[in-house]
Amino acid sequence: QVQLVESGGGLVQAGGSLRLSCAASGSIFSLNAMGWYRQAPGKQRELVAFVTSGGRTNYADSVKGRFTISRDMAKNTVYLQMNSLKPEDTAVYYCNLNWKFGALFDYWGQGTQVTVSS
Numbered sequence: 001q002v003q004l005v006e007s008g009g010g011l012v013q014a015g016g017s018l019r020l021s022c023a024a025s026g027s028i029f030s031l032n033a034m035g036w037y038r039q040a041p042g043k044q045r046e047l048v049a050f051v052t053s054g055g056r057t058n059y060a061d062s063v064k065g066r067f068t069i070s071r072d073m074a075k076n077t078v079y080l081q082m083n084s085l086k087p088e089d090t091a092v093y094y095c096n097l098n099w100k101f102g103a104l105f106d107y108w109g110q111g112t113q114v115t116v117s118s
Contacts, residue, residue, distance in 0.1 A: 001026050002024060002025070002028060002107045003025050004023070004024050004096075004107055004108065006093070006094075006095045006110065007021050007022075007112065009114045010113075010114070012117070013116070013117050014085060014086055014087055014116055016116070017083045017084075017085065018082045018085065018114060019080065019082070020079065020080040020093055020095075020112060021078075021079050022034065022078045022095030023077045024077070024078075024095075028076060028097070028099075029105065031054075031099055032098060033051065034050065034051060034071055034078040034095070035048070035049055035069065035078070035095075035096050036048040036049055036069065036078070036093055037096055038091035038092065038094065038114075039111075040088075040090060040091040040092075045094065046060065047060055049063065049080065051071050053073065057069055066082065066085075067081065067082050067083070068083075078095065082114070086116060087116045087117065090116050091113075092111040092112065092113050093113075093114050094108055094109055095108070095109035
């Protein structure tokens with residue numbers, strides 16, 4: 001059983017910073033990707049950023065240059081440093097861990113609220 005525990009959300013003023021963390025535990029395949037998605041009220045869940053076990057990263061255009069994703073392989077933890085936050089970044093942020101080994105294995109955290117006030 002795989003569990004993802006997120007932390008670091010909160011309320012911040014526009015222009016401020018937050019750092020999200022997500023720690024994974026359980027039986028995890030070594031070749032995987034960890035990332036963050038977000039869902040704002042009335043909108044679909046969207047990819048924010050991900051990083052693979054090989055270090056490859058990908059970002060949504062809306063966060064490029066402002067957000068940085070990183071991971072600690074030894075701790076199975078992924079981080080999202082969010083700088084220059086904007087009100088439109090307000091959403092519930094979900095951690096994701098996935099890998100493909102025959103079938104697709106896809107796990108989600110419980111979500112953490114990020115609110116950016118103007």
